[in-house]
Amino acid sequence: MARDGAVYACQSCGAVQTKWSGQCPACQSWNTLVEEVGARPPGALSTTKATRVRGLQFTGLESETAPPPRILTGVDEFDRVCGGGVVPGSALLIGGDPGVGKSTLLLQVCASAAARGVSCAYISGEEAVEQIRGRADRMGLAKANVSLAAETALRDILDGLKRDSFDLVVIDSIQTLWSDAHEAGPGTVTQVRACATELVRLAKKKGVAILLVGHVTKDGQIAGPRVVEHLVDAVLSFEGERGYPLPTRSACSRWAM
């Protein structure tokens, strides 16, 4: 190890190495290892945080309560690719080239769902609230009952989502978020993974459906690190005019629902 705490994370596959090399030993990509302070090599658990010991509670396979119904957004094509509506408590990654219309589509999804009584929040790390309002106005959605916020600090976002109850939350985009628990910059493997993990955990715990926007990099990967694809329940890729004007079910989707 070069110096204490310094490790090298592959920006392509997320593998963590203790030594820098020109080629990632895990995915064979060249020039993808970047020094990230605070990232831990696999197997190295944190010893700084006090751990609470709690007995494991088992439950039966059969449930007495019916699962909550899927959230129908009213944007029919979006509901269709989600398998007939968004599952409460699920996390979806919406990938696509920058500028393809992910933000516009998701604002429309929020407005449409809100009109059907779904409580929606749209949190942007890319645009100011005024810019989002302007876009909503141009789309004729200015009166939609959607809660807006411009924020990039993960801690503030989690606090807000724990405090207020939403059914559907859009995070635009996962690359702009940063967690103060890590020193690495926004958009790095460490940050993207940490932020996505916390948001997915919140989605499961509170039963809120979270839609994460992820930009596709030059070589066509969502969010650069493929780690996010493994954290979410499904990946939708938004391809725009070249293919279909609406999201298509990605070949790499994992449908855990």
Ligand SMILES: [Zn+2]
């Ligand atoms: Zn790699």
